[in-house]
Amino acid sequence: MMTNPHGPAYGLLESTDLTVSSRRRFLQGTGLLMGFVWLGRRKAFAAGEEPSLKVIGGGGEDTGNAFEGFAPGGFIRIGRDGSITFVIPSTEMGQGIYTGEAMLLAEELEVGLDQVRIMPAPPNEELYRQPILKSQATGGSTSIRGAWVPMRQAGAAARTMLIGAAAAEWAVPSEECRAERAVITHIPSGRTLTYAALADASIRQPVPQDVPLKDPKDFKLIGKNTRRVDTPSKVDGSAQYGIDVKVEGMKIAAISICPVPDGKLVAVDDSQARKIKGVVDVIKIHNAVAVTGDHFWAARQGLAALKIEWDYGAKASLSSDSIWADLKQASETGKPVMGRSEGDADAKMASAAKRVDAVYELPLLAHATMEPINTTVHVRPDACEIWLGTQAPTAVQQVAAQVSGLPPEKVIVHNHLIGGGFGRRLVADSVQQAVEFAKQVSYPIKIIWTREQDLQHDLFRPAYYDRISAGLGADGFPVAWTDRTTGGSVLGSYLPTGLPEGVLDSDAIEGAAQPPYALPSIRVDWIRKDPPIKVNWWRGVGPTHNVFVVESFMDELAHAVGKDPLEYRRVLLKDNPRALGVLNLAAEKAGWGSPLPERTGRGISLHDSFGSYLATVVETSVTPAGQIKLKRIVAAVDCGFNILPDTIKAQIEGGMIFGLSAAMYNGITFKDGQVEQSNFHDYRQMRINEVPPFEVHIIPSTEGPGGIGESGTVSAAPALGNAIFAATGKRLRRLPFSREELQAPDIAKQTLGMVPPVALGVAIAASLGDAETGGSSGHQSQPAEV
Amino acid sequence: MQMIDMTVNGELLHLDVPDDMPLLWALRDVAGLTGTKFGCGIAQCGACTVHVDGKPVRSCVMPVGAVGNRPVTTVEGVSETPVGKKVQEAWLDLEVVQCGYCQSGQIMSAAALLGRNPDPDDAAIDAAMAGNVCRCGTYPRIRAAIKQAATA
Numbered sequence: 001m002m003t004n005p006h007g008p009a010y011g012l013l014e015s016t017d018l019t020v021s022s023r024r025r026f027l028q029g030t031g032l033l034m035g036f037v038w039l040g041r042r043k044a045f046a047a048g049e050e051p052s053l054k055v056i057g058g059g060g061e062d063t064g065n066a067f068e069g070f071a072p073g074g075f076i077r078i079g080r081d082g083s084i085t086f087v088i089p090s091t092e093m094g095q096g097i098y099t100g101e102a103m104l105l106a107e108e109l110e111v112g113l114d115q116v117r118i119m120p121a122p123p124n125e126e127l128y129r130q131p132i133l134k135s136q137a138t139g140g141s142t143s144i145r146g147a148w149v150p151m152r153q154a155g156a157a158a159r160t161m162l163i164g165a166a167a168a169e170w171a172v173p174s175e176e177c178r179a180e181r182a183v184i185t186h187i188p189s190g191r192t193l194t195y196a197a198l199a200d201a202s203i204r205q206p207v208p209q210d211v212p213l214k215d216p217k218d219f220k221l222i223g224k225n226t227r228r229v230d231t232p233s234k235v236d237g238s239a240q241y242g243i244d245v246k247v248e249g250m251k252i253a254a255i256s257i258c259p260v261p262d263g264k265l266v267a268v269d270d271s272q273a274r275k276i277k278g279v280v281d282v283i284k285i286h287n288a289v290a291v292t293g294d295h296f297w298a299a300r301q302g303l304a305a306l307k308i309e310w311d312y313g314a315k316a317s318l319s320s321d322s323i324w325a326d327l328k329q330a331s332e333t334g335k336p337v338m339g340r341s342e343g344d345a346d347a348k349m350a351s352a353a354k355r356v357d358a359v360y361e362l363p364l365l366a367h368a369t370m371e372p373i374n375t376t377v378h379v380r381p382d383a384c385e386i387w388l389g390t391q392a393p394t395a396v397q398q399v400a401a402q403v404s405g406l407p408p409e410k411v412i413v414h415n416h417l418i419g420g421g422f423g424r425r426l427v428a429d430s431v432q433q434a435v436e437f438a439k440q441v442s443y444p445i446k447i448i449w450t451r452e453q454d455l456q457h458d459l460f461r462p463a464y465y466d467r468i469s470a471g472l473g474a475d476g477f478p479v480a481w482t483d484r485t486t487g488g489s490v491l492g493s494y495l496p497t498g499l500p501e502g503v504l505d506s507d508a509i510e511g512a513a514q515p516p517y518a519l520p521s522i523r524v525d526w527i528r529k530d531p532p533i534k535v536n537w538w539r540g541v542g543p544t545h546n547v548f549v550v551e552s553f554m555d556e557l558a559h560a561v562g563k564d565p566l567e568y569r570r571v572l573l574k575d576n577p578r579a580l581g582v583l584n585l586a587a588e589k590a591g592w593g594s595p596l597p598e599r600t601g602r603g604i605s606l607h608d609s610f611g612s613y614l615a616t617v618v619e620t621s622v623t624p625a626g627q628i629k630l631k632r633i634v635a636a637v638d639c640g641f642n643i644l645p646d647t648i649k650a651q652i653e654g655g656m657i658f659g660l661s662a663a664m665y666n667g668i669t670f671k672d673g674q675v676e677q678s679n680f681h682d683y684r685q686m687r688i689n690e691v692p693p694f695e696v697h698i699i700p701s702t703e704g705p706g707g708i709g710e711s712g713t714v715s716a717a718p719a720l721g722n723a724i725f726a727a728t729g730k731r732l733r734r735l736p737f738s739r740e741e742l743q744a745p746d747i748a749k750q751t752l753g754m755v756p757p758v759a760l761g762v763a764i765a766a767s768l769g770d771a772e773t774g775g776s777s778g779h780q781s782q783p784a785e786v
Numbered sequence: 787m788q789m790i791d792m793t794v795n796g797e798l799l800h801l802d803v804p805d806d807m808p809l810l811w812a813l814r815d816v817a818g819l820t821g822t823k824f825g826c827g828i829a830q831c832g833a834c835t836v837h838v839d840g841k842p843v844r845s846c847v848m849p850v851g852a853v854g855n856r857p858v859t860t861v862e863g864v865s866e867t868p869v870g871k872k873v874q875e876a877w878l879d880l881e882v883v884q885c886g887y888c889q890s891g892q893i894m895s896a897a898a899l900l901g902r903n904p905d906p907d908d909a910a911i912d913a914a915m916a917g918n919v920c921r922c923g924t925y926p927r928i929r930a931a932i933k934q935a936a937t938a
Contacts, residue, residue: 094885094922227878234886235877237821237861241887244820252815277804295815296824297807370825370833370887370921419823419887420921451826646881650927654884657923680830680919688925689912 141707352471371419601726655712
C-alpha cells in the first residue's frame with residue numbers, strides 16, 4: 001500500500017492521491033461546479049444552522065432564520081439590506097483562514113473584503129464537508145488546498161446569477177454587464193444595480209452549470225497582501241474566544257479530574273466547599289467532580305475545599321519507562337505493516353559497500369494551546385446548546401447528542417475563534433465531559449480547565465521509536481534505505497470504531513515513505529504499539545515525526561562519507577526541481593559554507609509535506625554548558641500559488657518556532673500513572689529573547705496552492721539537530737535535545753534551571769502588590785549564559 | 787456586603803468580590819472585561835497582563851485587595867493612551883497576530899515598555915517581553931512592531 005506524499009493525514013485509509021482525486025470526485029459528484037455543496041436556499045436553512053451564526057469579533061447580531069435574501073449555497077449570503085456575509089467552513093485558529101477563504105469567495109463574487117462580514121460555519125456535513133478530510137474539520141494543512149477551486153466557483157456562480165438578474169431587469173445581454181464591489185453596471189448605458197437590490201431576483205436565476213474562473217493575471221485580491229479580517233478584534237480585546245462566552249444565567253465551573261487515566265471518582269466530601277460564598281453546586285461524573293460558582297474564583301476555592309477520594313485503577317503504575325520499553329520491544333519483535341517497498345531494499349542493503357544505522361526517539365507531546373480547554377454547555381429538555389472553539393464542529397455535535405440523548409439537530413454549536421488548535425481541538429473529549437456535568441443542572445455552565453489540567457489531561461502526540469538504516473554504494477550515496485517507525489496509531493485513537501490491527505495508519509509513515517530524494521530502493525514500515533493512553537494529532541502530524549528522522553539521518557549519511565550535507569542532498573535531488581529550488585535558495589540566503597565562530601554551526605532540513613516544499617537553515621551556537629543559542633533562521637518555501645503571501649511567511653515563522661520549542665524543551669513524561677509536567681515552568685516554551693533574526697523567502701509558483709500551517713514545525717527539529725551537530729560534533733537522536741549531552745567535556749556538570757524564573761519573580765512581585773514586572777526580569781528569566 | 791472599589795479604564799467599578807480574588811477573575815467574570823486572558827494562573831505566561839498605575843502586572847496572581855486606589859488599564863482601554871494606540875496600530879500594520887489569545891498581554895507589556903522607554907533596543911525588548919509566551923510564535927513580529935511603534 002502506498003501513501004500520498006502530499007496527502008492528508010486525517011481519515012486516510014486509501015492508497016490514492018486524495019489531493020486530486022477527492023476534489024475531482026467531489027466536483028463530478030455534485031454536477032454543479034460550486035461550493036462544497038450547492039443546496040437550495042430552503043434546504044440550507046433547514047439544516048440546523050439558524051441560531052448559531054454570529055459575526056466574529058465580538059457582539060454582532062444573529063442571522064439565520066431572520067435572514068432574507070440571496071443565499072446561493074452554504075458560503076454566501078446577500079441580504080436585501082446590502083449586507084454580504086461569508087460563512088467560512090474552516091475554523092480560524094490563527095492561521096488566517098477566515099481571510100484566505102474569504103479572499104477566494106470575494107475574488108470571484110467581485111466584492112471587497114471591507115464589504116463582507118465573516119461568520120463561522122455551523123455544524124453541517126452536507127454543506128461544509130472539507131473535500132480532502134471528507135469531514136467538516138480544520139487540520140492537516142488542507143483548508144486552502146480543499147477550498148481553492150470550490151470556493152472560487154461558489155463566488156463565480158453567485159456573481160453569474162446576480163449579473164443574470166440585472167441583465168433580466170434591464171432586458172440586456174449579460175455580456176454587457178460587469179460586476180465590481182457589489183454593484184453591477186450595464187456598460188453601454190451606465191445603469192447600475194446593487195447586489196442588495198438584486199437579492200430577491202437572483203434567487204430566480206438558473207444555477208450555472210459551468211462557471212469559468214478568472215485567469216490568475218486578473219486577480220484583484222488573491223496573491224496580494226491585505227489586512228486579515230480577524231486581527232482588529234484581537235488587538236482591541238473584543239475578540240470572543242470560547243472562554244470569553246457569557247450566557248444568561250451561566251455559572252462557571254472548576255473541575256478536578258482523576259489524575260490517572262481511566263481512574264474513577266469514589267467519593268467526595270463537599271461539606272466545606274458548600275459553605276464558600278459564591279459556590280453554587282458540586283456535581284460528579286465517573287472520573288471528575290465540578291464545583292460551579294458565580295465566578296471562577298469561587299469555583300476554584302470550592303474545589304480546593306473538597307475532600308476527594310479516587311480509585312486510580314489499573315494504570316496507577318504507568319510510567320514513561322514502561323512506555324519506552326514497550327516501544328523498543330515492539331520495534332524489535334513486532335509485526336510491521338508495510339508502508340512502501342520498492343527496489344528490494346533488503347537485498348541491496350546486504351550488498352552495500354557501507355551500512356549506517358541509527359535509532360531515533362521522539363517523546364509524547366502536549367499541545368499547550370494558550371487558551372486552556374473550556375466548554376460552555378446548556379442542556380435543556382428540548383436542546384443542548386454549546387459554546388466553544390473547535391476544529392471539528394460536527395464531532396462536537398455528535399458527542400453532545402450521544403451524551404445528552406438528544407438528536408444531533410437539537411444540538412446547537414456556536415463555534416468561536418480558537419486560542420490555539422494545533423490538533424488539540426479536533427477532539428471533543430471536553431465536550432463529552434461538559435455535557436455529562438451540564439445535564440445534571442438546569443443552568444448553563446462554563447467549564448474552564450486550569451493550565452495544569454490542560455497539560456495533564458491533554459491527548460498527547462504519540463512517542464516513537466524509529467530504526468533507520470541505509471546501505472551506501474561505493475560513491476557514498478544510498479543504494480538501500482529502510483525506515484521502521486514504531487508508535488501508536490493516532491487514527492486508531494481518533495476513529496470511534498478504532499483502526500483494525502494490520503491496517504496501515506498512513507500518519508505513522510507520512511514524511512518517511514516519500515522522501516524528496518532519489519533512492520534506488522526503499523522500505524518503510526510501521527510497527528503499531530498503542531500506548532495505554534489516547535493519542536492525538538499534533539501540529540505537522542506524521543511529517544513532524546518522520547522528517548526529523550529522515551533529515552537527521554540524511555545529514556548523518558553525508559558526514560559518514562565526508563561530504564557536505566548540502567552538496568549531498570543536491571546530488572539526490574537532480575530530478576526534483578522544486579525541492580532543489582528551495583534547498584538552493586535557503587542555502588544561498590543563509591550564506592551556507594561561510595565561516596562561523598567556534599561551537600557554532602548551520603544545519604539544513606528539507607521536506608515536501610502538505611503539498612509545499614520547505615528548506616530551512618538554522619544557525620546556532622552551543623555554549624560549553626550545553627545551552628542552545630539560536631543565531632539565525634532562513635527559510636525558503638515553494639507552496640504553489642500564493643493566496644496571502646504575508647500569512648505564508650507568518651505561518652513559516654510561527655510553525656518553526658512552535659517546532660523549536662518542542663525540539664529544545666518539550667516531552668511529556670508519566671510517573672506512577674500521572675503526568676509529571678504541570679505548567680509553563682516545567683513545560684517550557686520559547687520566549688522572545690530566544691528567537692533569532694528570521695527570514696522567509698517565497699519562490700513564486702503557478703502550481704496549485706499547498707498547505708502551509710504545519711510545514712515550519714516539520715522543519716524545526718531536524719534543522720536544529722543538524723546545526724547542533726555542525727557546532728559540536730554531537731549527533732542527538734532523542735527529542736527534546738538534551739543539554740547534558742551537549743556540555744563540553746571540560747565543563748563540570750551543573751544544574752541549569754529549565755524554568756525561567758521570570759515568572760516566579762513576577763508572581764512574587766505581583767502578590768506583594770508591586771506592580772513592576774518589567775526591567776530586567778526578562779533577562780533574569782533565562783538560564784545563565786556560560 | 788463586602789465591596790471593592792476600583793477604577794478600570796477610567797471608570798469607577800464597585801465589585802462584590804473577596805479581597806483575595808485575583809484581579810484577572812474580577813475583570814473577566816465580574817466586570818465582564820474578557821480581553822484580559824487566563825493562560826496559566828501562576829504568572830508564567832503573561833496572557834493576563836494589565837496595567838496598574840501604568841505598570842505591567844500579571845493579574846492572575848494579583849489580589850484585587852492589593853490594587854487599592856491605583857488605576858487599572860486593560861486592553862479594552864489601552865487605546866486611550868497615546869502609547870497604547872501606537873502599539874495597537876503597529877500590531878495591525880505588521881499583522882503580528884495569529885490566534886491572538888496572548889496578544890492582549892503582549893500589547894499591554896509592550897505599551898508599558900514604551901511608556902517608560904520610548905526607544906527600546908533589542909535587549910530592552912527582551913527584558914520587557916520575555917514574560918509573555920506566544921505559542922503561535924509571533925515573536926519576530928512583536929519585536930518589529932515595538933520598534934515601529936517607537937518611531938511612530
